[in-house]
Amino acid sequence: MFPIMLEVLQTLPGLLMYGMIFLSLFFQVFLLITFLENKDKINKETSEEATSFPRVSITVPCYNEERSVVKTVNSLLALDYPKNKLKVIVVDDGSTDATWEVVQRFKDHPQVDIYHKENGGKHTAVNYGLERTDATFVGCLDADSFVAKDALKSIMKYFRDPEVMAVTPAIKIYNPKSIISKIQNVEYILSIFIRKMLGMMDAIQVTPGPFSIFRKKVFDTLGPYKQAYNTEDMEIAMRMHKHHMKIVNSHTASVYTLGPKTLRNLLKQRVRWIYGFLKNASDYREIFFRRKYGNLGLFTFPAAVISIFTGIYFLCYTIYSLIHLLLKKIVVIQTVGFNFTFNGFSVNWFFLDTQTTVFLVIVLFFVTLTFILLGSYITDQKARFPRGMLYYLPLYGFIAPIWLAKAVYNVALSRKAKWEKVN
Amino acid sequence: MHKVDLKKYLVAFIITGAIFTTAILLSNYFNNKRVADIRSIQDKISIDILSSETQFDLLKEIPCTNLDNSILSQELNSLAEKLTYMEKERPQNDSELLFLKRYYSLLEIKDYLLTKKISEQCGLKPVVIFYFYSNSGDCPLCEKEGYVLTYLRAEYPQLRIYSFDSQIDLSAVKTLASIYSLKSDLPALIIGGKATYGFKSIEDMEKLIPEIAKFKKEKALLESATSTKSTTTKKNVN
Numbered sequence: 247m248f249p250i251m252l253e254v255l256q257t258l259p260g261l262l263m264y265g266m267i268f269l270s271l272f273f274q275v276f277l278l279i280t281f282l283e284n285k286d287k288i289n290k291e292t293s294e295e296a297t298s299f300p301r302v303s304i305t306v307p308c309y310n311e312e313r314s315v316v317k318t319v320n321s322l323l324a325l326d327y328p329k330n331k332l333k334v335i336v337v338d339d340g341s342t343d344a345t346w347e348v349v350q351r352f353k354d355h356p357q358v359d360i361y362h363k364e365n366g367g368k369h370t371a372v373n374y375g376l377e378r379t380d381a382t383f384v385g386c387l388d389a390d391s392f393v394a395k396d397a398l399k400s401i402m403k404y405f406r407d408p409e410v411m412a413v414t415p416a417i418k419i420y421n422p423k424s425i426i427s428k429i430q431n432v433e434y435i436l437s438i439f440i441r442k443m444l445g446m447m448d449a450i451q452v453t454p455g456p457f458s459i460f461r462k463k464v465f466d467t468l469g470p471y472k473q474a475y476n477t478e479d480m481e482i483a484m485r486m487h488k489h490h491m492k493i494v495n496s497h498t499a500s501v502y503t504l505g506p507k508t509l510r511n512l513l514k515q516r517v518r519w520i521y522g523f524l525k526n527a528s529d530y531r532e533i534f535f536r537r538k539y540g541n542l543g544l545f546t547f548p549a550a551v552i553s554i555f556t557g558i559y560f561l562c563y564t565i566y567s568l569i570h571l572l573l574k575k576i577v578v579i580q581t582v583g584f585n586f587t588f589n590g591f592s593v594n595w596f597f598l599d600t601q602t603t604v605f606l607v608i609v610l611f612f613v614t615l616t617f618i619l620l621g622s623y624i625t626d627q628k629a630r631f632p633r634g635m636l637y638y639l640p641l642y643g644f645i646a647p648i649w650l651a652k653a654v655y656n657v658a659l660s661r662k663a664k665w666e667k668v669n
Numbered sequence: 670m671h672k673v674d675l676k677k678y679l680v681a682f683i684i685t686g687a688i689f690t691t692a693i694l695l696s697n698y699f700n701n702k703r704v705a706d707i708r709s710i711q712d713k714i715s716i717d718i719l720s721s722e723t724q725f726d727l728l729k730e731i732p733c734t735n736l737d738n739s740i741l742s743q744e745l746n747s748l749a750e751k752l753t754y755m756e757k758e759r760p761q762n763d764s765e766l767l768f769l770k771r772y773y774s775l776l777e778i779k780d781y782l783l784t785k786k787i788s789e790q791c792g793l794k795p796v797v798i799f800y801f802y803s804n805s806g807d808c809p810l811c812e813k814e815g816y817v818l819t820y821l822r823a824e825y826p827q828l829r830i831y832s833f834d835s836q837i838d839l840s841a842v843k844t845l846a847s848i849y850s851l852k853s854d855l856p857a858l859i860i861g862g863k864a865t866y867g868f869k870s871i872e873d874m875e876k877l878i879p880e881i882a883k884f885k886k887e888k889a890l891l892e893s894a895t896s897t898k899s900t901t902t903k904k905n906v907n
Binding site: 276283448487490537538540544580583600604609 | 672870
């Protein structure tokens with residue numbers, strides 16, 4: 247028998263580790279196969295042009311967004327789309343700052359309607375906009391995000407398929423300068439690839455607040471947005487899947503979002519996302535492992551839940567190993583002091599760690615790098631590493647489990663997640 | 670309507686399984702290579718000892734000048750280091766490891782006997798230390814004692830330190846223990862024929878082995894000599 251097998255069987259934590267690595271690798275392989283199956287189709291989609299320009303209305307819900315809302319609306323007005331077909335509905339959700347004064351500059355603009363309502367939460371603001379339009383296509387753009395000129399055309403071309411009910415964009419971090427923004431920059435590029443693959447297998451679990459476009463029919467049939475643990479954009483996507491409505495992704499429709507600038511706000515945002523996902527997925531738990539909900543039930547939902555626990559477990563395992571190593575070093579120092587016999591940098595292969603897990607983690611690492619390159623390739627047609635790799639690689643694995651653990655903790659205690667401020 | 674391609678799940682599963690198997694095989698390959706590496710060192714030591722013994726028998730009275738340590742195998746220390754690493758990496762009851770350790774214990778005893786013979790012949794007084802330890806959890810201080818001995822080995826290669834796993838199933842080791850009527854207290858050290866028990870720090874060892882002070886002086890002298898030499902060379906270059 248292989249000694250390695252003995253090693254595994256001896257300890258449950260080791261066994262759990264192998265199980266989690268196997269599943270993580272399985273998810274990665276599955277996404278890679280999806281890419282290989284669809285790469286021609288994706289290339290074809292990239293070069294396609296929109297041919298028809300139906301009426302679209304975009305709601306911009308804002309709560310205390312005095313600093314970015316003008317830029318958001320201006321980016322919408324600058325969209326390459328027939329002016330008489332595009333309407334922007336700004337809904338001030340009872341802001342306590344100067345948002346309402348700031349948006350007054352658009353009050354006579356023929357493409358913009360501005361409304362003020364009492365504060366009721368983001369979903370009420372978006373629903374408010376939905377009630378005030380009769381356009382065939384509706385969408386929302388968070389007031390902390392800006393669209394690229396060709397984003398709407400890149401999205402609308404997908405609606406040629408009458409089965410497509412919603413299209414999500416490729417979200418990127420706007421002008422990443424701080425370390426926290428740069429880390430998110432890489433993370434978002436990775437998400438672009440993953441979301442595209444999920445789109446190819448009809449298994450997208452979220453229609454993000456920044457610039458997902460829907461057929462109005464969706465809301466006429468399913469009803470308005472719900473509060474949904476402050477993640478109304480996940481709930482609507484799950485509701486759509488439950489009614490077998492198709493959601494696809496436009497990998498070339500670039501939307502830039504500010505993203506939290508401090509670690510504290512990033513943690514808050516992610517706790518809200520993960521908490522919202524777990525709560526909504528629990529409300530829609532019948533989707534899990536049910537073949538009639540396709541890859542969403544068989545792949546996306548299980549993969550998302552498992553990766554949450556894997557992230558937490560990996561960090562605990564790493565911290566445990568580091569503490570173990572540190573304690574050993576302390577014993578050595580206590581015993582022989584700092585009298586290490588320093589034998590230079592001549593590393594003997596004999597003492598290198600060649601455990602199975604080491605090889606597998608190397609594979610996981612390189613596949614992740616490949617995904618990041620592919621994300622960059624499909625959205626910008628250039629495979630290059632985005633800014634922030636140097637921060638993302640060493641730090642993300644340590645930061646992400648913090649919000650994962652916090653969200654799981656909150657779910658266990660049924661603590662509600664709050665909205666964070668981005669600026 | 671949602672569609673599912675179950676074949677794709679199967680293919681992904683098979684590919685994942687294949688990657689997993691490759692990783693296991695690769696890890697196993699390196700483990701085997703380690704064993705092979707240790708075996709080849711052991712064979713080399715075995716030949717060294719045999720050759721020295723033969724040389725000794727042939728000449729009966731080999732000239733003791735120039736003899737010193739060179740006739741004794743220098744590989745035992747590196748073997749000790751590698752075996753210690755493997756003891757940590759592998760499960761305690763790994764048959765491969767047990768075999769290597771038994772072989773190692775035998776080589777140590779052989780080396781000790783040869784050392785004794787040569788020193789009697791040539792009037793040398795090597796410092797011989799026997800160390801008995803256990804890895805099966807009944808000796809919490811053995812790990813620390815191991816660090817002390819690793820340090821001493823590296824610092825003073827003149828010391829001939831022989832370590833034995835007290836649990837090892839080898840009659841030669843048992844005989845050795847019985848010669849010094851060793852008790853079961855661990856860690857146990859036999860220094861200059863006298864058994865001591867319990868953890869001994871570097872300072873304790875320096876007290877127990879007065880020769881260490883001499884080695885220290887020699888080393889300092891050698892170091893200052895080399896540094897003077899290097900400065901002189903530098904000057905010459907300038």
